[in-house]
Amino acid sequence: MTVVIGFEGSANKIGIGIIRDGEVLSNPRRTYITPPGQGFMPSDTARHHRAVILTVLKEALEQAGLKPADIDCVAYTKGPGMGAPLVTVALVARTVAQLWGKPLLGVNHCIGHIEMGRLITQADNPTVLYVSGGNTQVIAYSERRYRIFGETIDIAVGNCLDRFARVIKISNDPSPGYNIEQMAKKGSQYVELPYTVKRRMSHSLGSYPILRKRLIRC
Template sequence: MVRRRDPLRPPTKPLLALGLEGSANKIGAGVMQHLPDGTTAVLSNVRHTYNPPPGEGFLPRDTAEHHRQWVHKVINDAISKAGISMHDLDCICFTKGPGMGAPLQSVAVVARTLSLLFRKPLIGVNHCIGHIEMGRLITGAQNPVVLYVSGGNTQVIAYSRQRYRIFGETLDIAVGNCLDRFARVIGLSNDPAPGYNIELEAKRGKRLLPLPYATKGMDVSFSGLLMATEAYTTDKRYRASSTGASDEEDIITPADLCYSLQETVFAMLVEITERAMAHIGSKEVLIVGGVGSNVRLQEMMGVMAKERGGLVFAMDERFCIDNGIMIAQAGLLSYRMGFETTLADSTCSQRFRTDEVAVAWRA
Protein backbone atom coordinates (compact mmCIF):
# COMPACT_ATOMS: atom_id res chain seq x y z
CA MET A 1 0.00 0.00 0.00
CA VAL A 2 1.29 3.45 -0.95
CA ARG A 3 0.04 6.53 0.87
CA ARG A 4 0.59 10.22 0.33
CA ARG A 5 -1.40 13.39 0.95
CA ASP A 6 -2.78 14.83 -2.28
CA PRO A 7 -3.17 18.55 -3.13
CA LEU A 8 -6.98 18.58 -3.37
CA ARG A 9 -9.50 19.22 -0.64
CA PRO A 10 -10.04 15.81 0.99
CA PRO A 11 -13.19 14.00 -0.17
CA THR A 12 -16.12 13.79 2.23
CA LYS A 13 -16.17 10.00 1.90
CA PRO A 14 -13.77 7.29 0.69
CA LEU A 15 -13.58 7.22 -3.11
CA LEU A 16 -12.67 4.17 -5.18
CA ALA A 17 -11.67 4.05 -8.86
CA LEU A 18 -10.91 1.16 -11.19
CA GLY A 19 -8.31 2.04 -13.82
CA LEU A 20 -7.94 0.13 -17.10
CA GLU A 21 -4.82 0.49 -19.26
CA GLY A 22 -4.27 -1.11 -22.66
CA SER A 23 -2.57 1.39 -24.96
CA ALA A 24 0.26 -0.96 -26.00
CA ASN A 25 1.30 -4.52 -25.19
CA LYS A 26 0.24 -4.49 -21.53
CA ILE A 27 -3.27 -4.94 -20.20
CA GLY A 28 -3.56 -3.56 -16.68
CA ALA A 29 -6.18 -2.97 -14.00
CA GLY A 30 -5.75 -1.23 -10.67
CA VAL A 31 -7.89 0.07 -7.82
CA MET A 32 -7.07 3.43 -6.21
CA GLN A 33 -8.63 4.86 -3.05
CA HIS A 34 -8.75 8.48 -1.87
CA LEU A 35 -9.71 8.89 1.80
CA PRO A 36 -11.29 11.74 3.81
CA ASP A 37 -8.10 12.14 5.87
CA GLY A 38 -6.30 13.26 2.71
CA THR A 39 -4.36 10.06 2.10
CA THR A 40 -4.25 8.03 -1.09
CA ALA A 41 -3.93 4.24 -1.19
CA VAL A 42 -3.02 1.78 -3.95
CA LEU A 43 -5.26 -1.22 -3.27
CA SER A 44 -4.26 -3.36 -6.25
CA ASN A 45 -2.21 -3.19 -9.43
CA VAL A 46 -2.42 -6.15 -11.82
CA ARG A 47 -1.20 -6.48 -15.41
CA HIS A 48 -0.31 -9.00 -18.11
CA THR A 49 2.13 -8.49 -20.99
CA TYR A 50 1.90 -9.67 -24.58
CA ASN A 51 5.33 -10.91 -25.68
CA PRO A 52 5.74 -11.81 -29.36
CA PRO A 53 8.56 -14.18 -30.47
CA PRO A 54 12.16 -12.83 -30.60
CA GLY A 55 12.81 -10.68 -33.65
CA GLU A 56 9.16 -9.64 -33.95
CA GLY A 57 7.26 -6.59 -32.74
CA PHE A 58 3.70 -6.60 -31.43
CA LEU A 59 1.07 -5.93 -34.08
CA PRO A 60 -2.07 -3.98 -33.11
CA ARG A 61 -4.39 -6.84 -34.11
CA ASP A 62 -2.52 -9.47 -32.09
CA THR A 63 -2.11 -7.14 -29.12
CA ALA A 64 -5.84 -6.35 -29.07
CA GLU A 65 -6.61 -10.07 -29.16
CA HIS A 66 -4.29 -10.61 -26.19
CA HIS A 67 -6.08 -7.86 -24.25
CA ARG A 68 -9.49 -9.37 -24.97
CA GLN A 69 -8.28 -12.76 -23.73
CA TRP A 70 -6.80 -11.45 -20.50
CA VAL A 71 -8.93 -8.44 -19.53
CA HIS A 72 -11.51 -10.45 -17.57
CA LYS A 73 -8.90 -12.20 -15.43
CA VAL A 74 -6.88 -9.01 -14.87
CA ILE A 75 -9.95 -7.06 -13.70
CA ASN A 76 -11.18 -9.90 -11.47
CA ASP A 77 -7.72 -10.19 -9.88
CA ALA A 78 -7.55 -6.43 -9.28
CA ILE A 79 -10.99 -6.31 -7.66
CA SER A 80 -10.26 -9.41 -5.56
CA LYS A 81 -6.87 -8.13 -4.33
CA ALA A 82 -8.45 -4.78 -3.43
CA GLY A 83 -11.03 -6.61 -1.31
CA ILE A 84 -14.01 -4.82 -2.87
CA SER A 85 -16.81 -5.48 -5.35
CA MET A 86 -17.65 -3.65 -8.57
CA HIS A 87 -20.62 -2.06 -6.78
CA ASP A 88 -18.23 -0.30 -4.37
CA LEU A 89 -16.55 1.69 -7.14
CA ASP A 90 -17.23 5.40 -7.60
CA CYS A 91 -15.94 5.55 -11.19
CA ILE A 92 -14.37 3.50 -13.96
CA CYS A 93 -11.33 5.02 -15.69
CA PHE A 94 -9.80 3.99 -19.00
CA THR A 95 -6.97 5.11 -21.28
CA LYS A 96 -8.40 7.34 -23.99
CA GLY A 97 -5.04 7.75 -25.72
CA PRO A 98 -2.42 8.06 -27.04
CA GLY A 99 -1.52 4.54 -28.07
CA MET A 100 -2.20 1.80 -30.59
CA GLY A 101 -5.71 1.99 -32.01
CA ALA A 102 -6.91 -1.61 -31.76
CA PRO A 103 -5.66 -2.26 -28.19
CA LEU A 104 -7.07 1.07 -27.00
CA GLN A 105 -10.48 0.28 -28.48
CA SER A 106 -10.58 -3.23 -27.00
CA VAL A 107 -10.12 -1.86 -23.48
CA ALA A 108 -12.48 1.11 -24.02
CA VAL A 109 -15.25 -1.31 -24.98
CA VAL A 110 -14.77 -3.14 -21.69
CA ALA A 111 -14.79 0.14 -19.73
CA ARG A 112 -18.00 1.28 -21.43
CA THR A 113 -19.64 -2.09 -20.76
CA LEU A 114 -18.75 -2.02 -17.07
CA SER A 115 -19.95 1.57 -16.79
CA LEU A 116 -23.35 0.63 -18.20
CA LEU A 117 -23.66 -2.65 -16.28
CA PHE A 118 -22.86 -1.18 -12.88
CA ARG A 119 -24.07 2.38 -13.58
CA LYS A 120 -20.76 4.00 -12.74
CA PRO A 121 -19.36 7.26 -14.20
CA LEU A 122 -16.83 6.80 -16.99
CA ILE A 123 -13.57 8.78 -16.96
CA GLY A 124 -11.31 8.95 -20.02
CA VAL A 125 -7.64 9.51 -19.14
CA ASN A 126 -4.65 10.75 -21.12
CA HIS A 127 -1.96 8.07 -20.89
CA CYS A 128 0.87 10.53 -20.27
CA ILE A 129 -1.06 12.40 -17.56
CA GLY A 130 -1.53 9.04 -15.85
CA HIS A 131 2.24 8.48 -15.83
CA ILE A 132 2.93 11.97 -14.46
CA GLU A 133 0.33 11.89 -11.70
CA MET A 134 1.41 8.43 -10.60
CA GLY A 135 5.01 9.63 -10.53
CA ARG A 136 4.12 12.64 -8.42
CA LEU A 137 2.15 10.44 -6.03
CA ILE A 138 4.78 7.74 -5.55
CA THR A 139 7.92 9.91 -5.44
CA GLY A 140 6.60 13.03 -3.73
CA ALA A 141 8.00 15.34 -6.43
CA GLN A 142 6.32 18.74 -6.13
CA ASN A 143 6.90 20.68 -9.37
CA PRO A 144 9.45 18.77 -11.43
CA VAL A 145 10.58 18.86 -15.01
CA VAL A 146 9.15 15.58 -16.33
CA LEU A 147 11.03 13.34 -18.74
CA TYR A 148 8.43 11.04 -20.27
CA VAL A 149 10.15 8.16 -22.06
CA SER A 150 8.36 5.06 -23.33
CA GLY A 151 7.88 2.85 -26.35
CA GLY A 152 5.60 5.36 -28.07
CA ASN A 153 6.45 8.71 -26.47
CA THR A 154 9.45 10.91 -25.71
CA GLN A 155 8.72 14.33 -24.20
CA VAL A 156 10.20 16.87 -21.78
CA ILE A 157 7.32 18.43 -19.86
CA ALA A 158 6.73 21.05 -17.17
CA TYR A 159 3.56 22.29 -15.49
CA SER A 160 2.26 25.83 -16.07
CA ARG A 161 -1.22 27.35 -15.70
CA GLN A 162 -3.19 24.12 -15.42
CA ARG A 163 -1.48 22.42 -18.36
CA TYR A 164 1.48 20.11 -18.71
CA ARG A 165 3.48 22.03 -21.32
CA ILE A 166 5.74 20.19 -23.75
CA PHE A 167 9.19 21.80 -23.92
CA GLY A 168 10.74 19.26 -26.26
CA GLU A 169 10.00 15.90 -27.86
CA THR A 170 11.10 13.38 -30.44
CA LEU A 171 10.82 14.44 -34.05
CA ASP A 172 10.42 10.87 -35.32
CA ILE A 173 10.41 7.67 -33.28
CA ALA A 174 10.26 7.37 -29.49
CA VAL A 175 13.31 6.30 -27.49
CA GLY A 176 11.62 3.07 -26.40
CA ASN A 177 10.76 2.24 -29.98
CA CYS A 178 14.38 2.88 -30.97
CA LEU A 179 15.69 0.48 -28.32
CA ASP A 180 13.03 -2.15 -29.02
CA ARG A 181 13.68 -2.15 -32.76
CA PHE A 182 17.40 -2.60 -32.27
CA ALA A 183 16.74 -5.46 -29.86
CA ARG A 184 14.82 -7.18 -32.66
CA VAL A 185 17.70 -6.59 -35.10
CA ILE A 186 20.19 -8.45 -32.89
CA GLY A 187 17.66 -11.10 -31.85
CA LEU A 188 17.15 -10.26 -28.18
CA SER A 189 14.12 -11.72 -26.45
CA ASN A 190 10.92 -9.73 -25.90
CA ASP A 191 10.56 -11.29 -22.44
CA PRO A 192 10.24 -9.50 -20.08
CA ALA A 193 10.87 -6.50 -22.38
CA PRO A 194 13.30 -5.84 -25.26
CA GLY A 195 14.43 -2.56 -23.71
CA TYR A 196 15.26 -4.32 -20.44
CA ASN A 197 17.32 -6.90 -22.32
CA ILE A 198 19.16 -4.07 -24.10
CA GLU A 199 19.97 -2.67 -20.65
CA LEU A 200 21.37 -6.01 -19.48
CA GLU A 201 23.40 -6.49 -22.66
CA ALA A 202 24.79 -2.93 -22.44
CA LYS A 203 26.37 -3.73 -19.06
CA ARG A 204 28.70 -6.14 -20.88
CA GLY A 205 29.73 -3.60 -23.52
CA LYS A 206 33.38 -2.50 -23.64
CA ARG A 207 33.55 -0.08 -26.58
CA LEU A 208 31.78 3.25 -27.05
CA LEU A 209 31.33 3.44 -30.81
CA PRO A 210 30.72 6.73 -32.64
CA LEU A 211 27.04 7.32 -33.40
CA PRO A 212 25.04 10.37 -34.60
CA TYR A 213 24.09 12.72 -31.76
CA ALA A 214 20.89 14.38 -32.90
CA THR A 215 19.59 17.06 -30.53
CA LYS A 216 17.86 19.91 -32.34
CA GLY A 217 17.16 22.68 -29.87
CA MET A 218 14.84 21.11 -27.31
CA ASP A 219 13.93 18.23 -29.63
CA VAL A 220 15.64 14.93 -30.39
CA SER A 221 15.75 12.54 -33.33
CA PHE A 222 16.41 8.81 -33.05
CA SER A 223 15.76 7.31 -36.50
CA GLY A 224 19.19 8.17 -37.97
CA LEU A 225 20.89 6.99 -34.80
CA LEU A 226 19.05 3.67 -35.04
CA MET A 227 20.05 3.19 -38.67
CA ALA A 228 23.69 3.98 -37.87
CA THR A 229 23.68 1.41 -35.05
CA GLU A 230 22.09 -1.20 -37.29
CA ALA A 231 24.78 -0.52 -39.92
CA TYR A 232 27.44 -1.81 -37.53
CA THR A 233 25.86 -5.28 -37.71
CA THR A 234 26.98 -5.51 -41.36
CA ASP A 235 30.55 -4.42 -40.52
CA LYS A 236 33.17 -7.12 -41.05
CA ARG A 237 34.33 -6.57 -37.45
CA TYR A 238 30.90 -7.47 -36.06
CA ARG A 239 30.38 -10.82 -34.35
CA ALA A 240 26.87 -11.87 -33.35
CA SER A 241 28.33 -13.56 -30.25
CA SER A 242 30.84 -11.94 -27.92
CA THR A 243 32.18 -15.33 -26.77
CA GLY A 244 35.96 -15.39 -27.05
CA ALA A 245 36.13 -11.86 -28.44
CA SER A 246 37.05 -10.00 -25.27
CA ASP A 247 40.79 -9.93 -26.10
CA GLU A 248 40.32 -8.82 -29.70
CA GLU A 249 40.18 -5.04 -29.79
CA ASP A 250 38.93 -4.83 -33.36
CA ILE A 251 35.84 -6.96 -32.70
CA ILE A 252 32.41 -5.30 -32.37
CA THR A 253 29.91 -7.26 -30.30
CA PRO A 254 26.16 -6.90 -29.71
CA ALA A 255 27.00 -5.77 -26.18
CA ASP A 256 29.18 -2.97 -27.57
CA LEU A 257 26.34 -1.81 -29.80
CA CYS A 258 23.79 -1.89 -26.98
CA TYR A 259 26.17 0.04 -24.74
CA SER A 260 26.91 2.65 -27.40
CA LEU A 261 23.26 3.08 -28.39
CA GLN A 262 22.08 3.38 -24.80
CA GLU A 263 24.79 5.87 -23.77
CA THR A 264 24.14 8.09 -26.78
CA VAL A 265 20.35 8.25 -26.56
CA PHE A 266 20.41 8.82 -22.81
CA ALA A 267 22.99 11.60 -23.15
CA MET A 268 20.65 13.34 -25.59
CA LEU A 269 17.75 13.04 -23.16
CA VAL A 270 19.81 14.36 -20.25
CA GLU A 271 20.85 17.37 -22.32
CA ILE A 272 17.35 18.52 -23.24
CA THR A 273 16.10 17.84 -19.71
CA GLU A 274 18.85 20.04 -18.27
CA ARG A 275 17.88 22.84 -20.67
CA ALA A 276 14.29 22.68 -19.45
CA MET A 277 15.44 22.77 -15.82
CA ALA A 278 17.53 25.86 -16.52
CA HIS A 279 14.65 27.55 -18.33
CA ILE A 280 12.07 27.18 -15.57
CA GLY A 281 14.50 27.24 -12.64
CA SER A 282 13.54 23.78 -11.38
CA LYS A 283 15.68 21.60 -9.13
CA GLU A 284 13.61 18.44 -9.65
CA VAL A 285 13.48 15.86 -12.42
CA LEU A 286 10.78 13.20 -12.55
CA ILE A 287 11.35 10.30 -14.96
CA VAL A 288 8.20 8.44 -16.05
CA GLY A 289 7.29 5.88 -18.70
CA GLY A 290 8.60 2.37 -19.29
CA VAL A 291 12.13 3.45 -20.25
CA GLY A 292 12.22 5.44 -17.00
CA SER A 293 12.87 2.23 -15.07
CA ASN A 294 16.28 1.94 -16.79
CA VAL A 295 18.87 2.22 -14.02
CA ARG A 296 21.53 3.67 -16.34
CA LEU A 297 19.23 6.50 -17.42
CA GLN A 298 18.51 7.24 -13.75
CA GLU A 299 22.25 7.28 -13.00
CA MET A 300 23.08 9.67 -15.85
CA MET A 301 20.21 11.98 -14.94
CA GLY A 302 21.34 11.85 -11.31
CA VAL A 303 24.83 13.07 -12.20
CA MET A 304 23.39 16.05 -14.08
CA ALA A 305 20.89 16.90 -11.35
CA LYS A 306 23.54 16.69 -8.61
CA GLU A 307 25.76 19.14 -10.50
CA ARG A 308 22.81 21.56 -10.53
CA GLY A 309 22.05 21.00 -6.84
CA GLY A 310 18.89 19.11 -7.73
CA LEU A 311 17.23 15.73 -7.29
CA VAL A 312 16.00 12.96 -9.56
CA PHE A 313 12.73 11.19 -8.79
CA ALA A 314 12.15 7.80 -10.41
CA MET A 315 10.11 4.65 -9.89
CA ASP A 316 10.63 0.94 -10.31
CA GLU A 317 8.89 -1.18 -12.94
CA ARG A 318 5.70 -1.59 -10.87
CA PHE A 319 4.67 2.00 -11.55
CA CYS A 320 7.00 3.09 -14.39
CA ILE A 321 5.83 0.51 -16.90
CA ASP A 322 2.24 0.90 -18.18
CA ASN A 323 -0.26 -0.07 -15.49
CA GLY A 324 -3.89 0.34 -14.53
CA ILE A 325 -3.29 2.12 -11.22
CA MET A 326 -1.86 5.22 -12.92
CA ILE A 327 -5.08 5.50 -14.94
CA ALA A 328 -7.13 5.11 -11.76
CA GLN A 329 -5.12 7.86 -10.03
CA ALA A 330 -5.41 10.41 -12.85
CA GLY A 331 -9.05 9.46 -13.43
CA LEU A 332 -9.95 9.89 -9.77
CA LEU A 333 -8.32 13.34 -9.71
CA SER A 334 -10.50 14.30 -12.70
CA TYR A 335 -13.59 12.78 -11.11
CA ARG A 336 -13.06 14.81 -7.95
CA MET A 337 -13.03 17.97 -10.07
CA GLY A 338 -16.45 17.05 -11.52
CA PHE A 339 -15.22 15.66 -14.83
CA GLU A 340 -17.04 12.75 -16.51
CA THR A 341 -16.76 11.24 -19.99
CA THR A 342 -20.04 10.69 -21.78
CA LEU A 343 -20.60 7.51 -23.77
CA ALA A 344 -20.68 9.59 -26.95
CA ASP A 345 -17.22 10.97 -26.12
CA SER A 346 -15.71 7.70 -24.91
CA THR A 347 -13.82 7.12 -28.15
CA CYS A 348 -10.05 6.66 -28.30
CA SER A 349 -7.36 8.72 -30.00
CA GLN A 350 -3.96 7.45 -31.09
CA ARG A 351 -2.69 11.03 -30.94
CA PHE A 352 -3.95 12.55 -27.70
CA ARG A 353 -1.46 15.29 -26.83
CA THR A 354 -0.29 15.77 -23.25
CA ASP A 355 -0.89 19.52 -23.39
CA GLU A 356 -4.52 19.11 -24.51
CA VAL A 357 -5.62 18.16 -20.98
CA ALA A 358 -6.82 20.79 -18.50
CA VAL A 359 -5.07 19.86 -15.24
CA ALA A 360 -7.81 21.33 -13.02
CA TRP A 361 -6.67 19.58 -9.83
CA ARG A 362 -3.42 21.59 -9.67
CA ALA A 363 -3.28 25.20 -8.52
Protein backbone atom coordinates in the same frame (compact mmCIF):
# COMPACT_ATOMS: atom_id res chain seq x y z
CA MET B 1 -12.09 7.89 0.58
CA THR B 2 -12.24 7.62 -3.22
CA VAL B 3 -11.67 4.26 -4.93
CA VAL B 4 -10.85 4.29 -8.66
CA ILE B 5 -10.34 1.33 -10.97
CA GLY B 6 -8.23 2.06 -14.05
CA PHE B 7 -7.95 0.14 -17.33
CA GLU B 8 -4.71 0.51 -19.35
CA GLY B 9 -4.14 -1.17 -22.70
CA SER B 10 -2.48 1.31 -25.04
CA ALA B 11 0.20 -1.12 -26.28
CA ASN B 12 1.18 -4.75 -25.71
CA LYS B 13 0.67 -4.65 -21.95
CA ILE B 14 -2.78 -4.68 -20.37
CA GLY B 15 -3.25 -3.80 -16.73
CA ILE B 16 -6.08 -3.00 -14.36
CA GLY B 17 -5.24 -1.14 -11.19
CA ILE B 18 -7.32 -0.12 -8.20
CA ILE B 19 -6.31 2.93 -6.16
CA ARG B 20 -7.75 4.32 -2.95
CA ASP B 21 -6.69 7.90 -2.23
CA GLY B 22 -3.23 7.36 -3.73
CA GLU B 23 -2.72 3.86 -2.30
CA VAL B 24 -2.34 1.08 -4.89
CA LEU B 25 -4.55 -1.81 -3.80
CA SER B 26 -3.96 -4.04 -6.83
CA ASN B 27 -2.26 -3.90 -10.22
CA PRO B 28 -2.38 -7.22 -12.14
CA ARG B 29 -1.06 -7.20 -15.71
CA ARG B 30 -0.57 -9.35 -18.79
CA THR B 31 1.91 -8.75 -21.61
CA TYR B 32 1.56 -9.85 -25.21
CA ILE B 33 4.98 -11.27 -26.07
CA THR B 34 6.08 -12.02 -29.63
CA PRO B 35 9.06 -14.14 -30.77
CA PRO B 36 12.51 -12.48 -30.85
CA GLY B 37 12.94 -10.26 -33.88
CA GLN B 38 9.23 -9.57 -34.23
CA GLY B 39 7.12 -6.62 -33.15
CA PHE B 40 3.47 -6.72 -32.14
CA MET B 41 0.69 -5.88 -34.58
CA PRO B 42 -2.32 -3.87 -33.35
CA SER B 43 -4.87 -6.52 -34.35
CA ASP B 44 -2.96 -9.35 -32.65
CA THR B 45 -2.41 -7.22 -29.56
CA ALA B 46 -6.11 -6.39 -29.36
CA ARG B 47 -6.96 -10.08 -29.68
CA HIS B 48 -4.65 -10.82 -26.75
CA HIS B 49 -6.27 -8.10 -24.63
CA ARG B 50 -9.76 -9.41 -25.37
CA ALA B 51 -8.71 -12.89 -24.30
CA VAL B 52 -7.33 -11.87 -20.89
CA ILE B 53 -9.05 -8.66 -19.81
CA LEU B 54 -11.89 -10.24 -17.83
CA THR B 55 -9.42 -12.49 -16.01
CA VAL B 56 -7.28 -9.47 -15.14
CA LEU B 57 -10.38 -7.59 -13.95
CA LYS B 58 -11.30 -10.45 -11.64
CA GLU B 59 -7.75 -10.56 -10.28
CA ALA B 60 -7.74 -6.82 -9.63
CA LEU B 61 -10.90 -7.00 -7.54
CA GLU B 62 -9.77 -10.12 -5.66
CA GLN B 63 -6.31 -8.70 -4.86
CA ALA B 64 -7.87 -5.47 -3.61
CA GLY B 65 -10.47 -7.37 -1.60
CA LEU B 66 -13.23 -5.23 -3.11
CA LYS B 67 -16.55 -5.66 -4.88
CA PRO B 68 -17.99 -3.55 -7.71
CA ALA B 69 -20.13 -1.71 -5.16
CA ASP B 70 -16.93 -0.46 -3.48
CA ILE B 71 -15.71 1.27 -6.66
CA ASP B 72 -16.43 5.00 -7.00
CA CYS B 73 -15.15 5.64 -10.53
CA VAL B 74 -13.96 3.79 -13.64
CA ALA B 75 -11.00 5.25 -15.58
CA TYR B 76 -9.43 4.11 -18.82
CA THR B 77 -6.64 5.12 -21.19
CA LYS B 78 -8.20 7.32 -23.86
CA GLY B 79 -5.01 7.74 -25.89
CA PRO B 80 -2.46 8.12 -27.32
CA GLY B 81 -1.57 4.55 -28.16
CA MET B 82 -2.32 1.73 -30.59
CA GLY B 83 -5.84 2.07 -31.94
CA ALA B 84 -7.14 -1.51 -31.78
CA PRO B 85 -5.92 -2.27 -28.22
CA LEU B 86 -7.21 1.11 -26.99
CA VAL B 87 -10.67 0.45 -28.43
CA THR B 88 -10.77 -3.04 -26.89
CA VAL B 89 -10.01 -1.79 -23.39
CA ALA B 90 -12.25 1.28 -23.72
CA LEU B 91 -15.23 -0.88 -24.64
CA VAL B 92 -14.77 -3.05 -21.56
CA ALA B 93 -14.28 -0.02 -19.30
CA ARG B 94 -17.42 1.63 -20.63
CA THR B 95 -19.41 -1.57 -20.26
CA VAL B 96 -18.20 -2.04 -16.68
CA ALA B 97 -19.07 1.58 -15.82
CA GLN B 98 -22.60 1.13 -17.17
CA LEU B 99 -23.15 -2.22 -15.47
CA TRP B 100 -21.87 -0.95 -12.14
CA GLY B 101 -23.52 2.46 -12.44
CA LYS B 102 -20.22 4.33 -11.98
CA PRO B 103 -18.90 7.53 -13.61
CA LEU B 104 -16.42 7.03 -16.45
CA LEU B 105 -13.20 9.04 -16.86
CA GLY B 106 -10.98 8.97 -19.94
CA VAL B 107 -7.33 9.69 -19.12
CA ASN B 108 -4.60 10.91 -21.45
CA HIS B 109 -1.90 8.23 -21.51
CA CYS B 110 1.02 10.66 -21.15
CA ILE B 111 -0.60 12.68 -18.39
CA GLY B 112 -1.43 9.48 -16.54
CA HIS B 113 2.26 8.55 -16.47
CA ILE B 114 3.26 12.00 -15.27
CA GLU B 115 0.61 12.20 -12.55
CA MET B 116 1.48 8.71 -11.34
CA GLY B 117 5.10 9.74 -10.91
CA ARG B 118 4.13 13.02 -9.29
CA LEU B 119 1.88 11.21 -6.82
CA ILE B 120 4.53 8.66 -5.87
CA THR B 121 7.36 11.20 -5.52
CA GLN B 122 5.14 13.87 -3.92
CA ALA B 123 6.60 16.40 -6.36
CA ASP B 124 4.62 19.64 -6.30
CA ASN B 125 5.30 21.28 -9.67
CA PRO B 126 7.99 19.28 -11.49
CA THR B 127 9.62 19.69 -14.87
CA VAL B 128 9.39 16.20 -16.31
CA LEU B 129 11.63 14.21 -18.62
CA TYR B 130 9.00 11.90 -20.07
CA VAL B 131 10.48 8.75 -21.64
CA SER B 132 8.15 6.03 -22.90
CA GLY B 133 7.69 3.81 -25.94
CA GLY B 134 6.41 6.53 -28.23
CA ASN B 135 7.42 9.74 -26.47
CA THR B 136 10.62 11.41 -25.28
CA GLN B 137 9.74 14.92 -24.16
CA VAL B 138 10.48 17.64 -21.62
CA ILE B 139 7.15 18.64 -20.09
CA ALA B 140 5.98 21.13 -17.47
CA TYR B 141 2.58 22.24 -16.15
CA SER B 142 1.56 25.77 -17.17
CA GLU B 143 -1.79 27.58 -17.44
CA ARG B 144 -3.86 24.50 -16.56
CA ARG B 145 -2.22 22.34 -19.21
CA TYR B 146 0.89 20.23 -19.54
CA ARG B 147 3.15 21.87 -22.10
CA ILE B 148 5.88 20.26 -24.22
CA PHE B 149 9.06 22.33 -24.13
CA GLY B 150 11.27 19.92 -26.07
CA GLU B 151 10.96 16.54 -27.76
CA THR B 152 12.94 14.14 -29.93
CA ILE B 153 12.83 15.03 -33.59
CA ASP B 154 12.94 11.48 -34.94
CA ILE B 155 12.28 8.45 -32.72
CA ALA B 156 11.46 8.08 -29.04
CA VAL B 157 13.92 6.27 -26.77
CA GLY B 158 11.50 3.41 -26.08
CA ASN B 159 10.90 2.74 -29.77
CA CYS B 160 14.63 3.01 -30.40
CA LEU B 161 15.28 0.22 -27.90
CA ASP B 162 12.45 -1.90 -29.33
CA ARG B 163 13.77 -1.60 -32.87
CA PHE B 164 17.32 -2.36 -31.76
CA ALA B 165 16.09 -5.48 -29.97
CA ARG B 166 14.21 -6.66 -33.06
CA VAL B 167 17.24 -6.19 -35.33
CA ILE B 168 19.58 -8.28 -33.17
CA LYS B 169 16.71 -10.62 -32.13
CA ILE B 170 16.73 -10.01 -28.38
CA SER B 171 13.86 -11.69 -26.52
CA ASN B 172 10.71 -9.68 -25.76
CA ASP B 173 10.21 -11.54 -22.47
CA PRO B 174 9.71 -9.72 -20.13
CA SER B 175 10.53 -6.68 -22.30
CA PRO B 176 13.18 -5.67 -24.86
CA GLY B 177 14.42 -2.71 -22.82
CA TYR B 178 14.96 -4.82 -19.72
CA ASN B 179 16.91 -7.46 -21.63
CA ILE B 180 19.07 -4.82 -23.31
CA GLU B 181 19.82 -3.33 -19.89
CA GLN B 182 20.95 -6.68 -18.50
CA MET B 183 23.24 -7.22 -21.48
CA ALA B 184 24.63 -3.68 -21.18
CA LYS B 185 25.61 -4.31 -17.56
CA LYS B 186 28.05 -6.97 -18.80
CA GLY B 187 29.59 -4.75 -21.48
CA SER B 188 32.54 -2.35 -21.34
CA GLN B 189 32.24 -0.46 -24.64
CA TYR B 190 29.54 2.16 -25.16
CA VAL B 191 28.43 3.79 -28.41
CA GLU B 192 26.89 7.26 -28.33
CA LEU B 193 23.52 7.47 -30.08
CA PRO B 194 23.07 10.26 -32.68
CA TYR B 195 20.17 11.93 -30.87
CA THR B 196 18.61 15.30 -31.75
CA VAL B 197 16.23 17.28 -29.56
CA LYS B 198 14.20 20.25 -30.72
CA ARG B 199 12.51 22.95 -28.64
CA ARG B 200 8.80 23.56 -28.89
CA MET B 201 7.71 26.21 -26.45
CA SER B 202 4.27 26.10 -24.84
CA HIS B 203 2.96 23.27 -27.00
CA SER B 204 0.00 21.71 -25.20
CA LEU B 205 0.23 17.98 -24.57
CA GLY B 206 -2.22 16.66 -27.12
CA SER B 207 -4.44 19.72 -26.59
CA TYR B 208 -5.84 17.78 -23.66
CA PRO B 209 -6.72 20.17 -20.81
CA ILE B 210 -7.26 18.32 -17.57
CA LEU B 211 -7.05 19.45 -13.99
CA ARG B 212 -4.64 17.44 -11.88
CA LYS B 213 -7.30 16.69 -9.29
CA ARG B 214 -9.47 14.97 -11.91
CA LEU B 215 -6.88 12.27 -12.34
CA ILE B 216 -6.94 11.49 -8.64
CA ARG B 217 -10.52 12.26 -7.69
CA CYS B 218 -13.70 11.88 -9.73
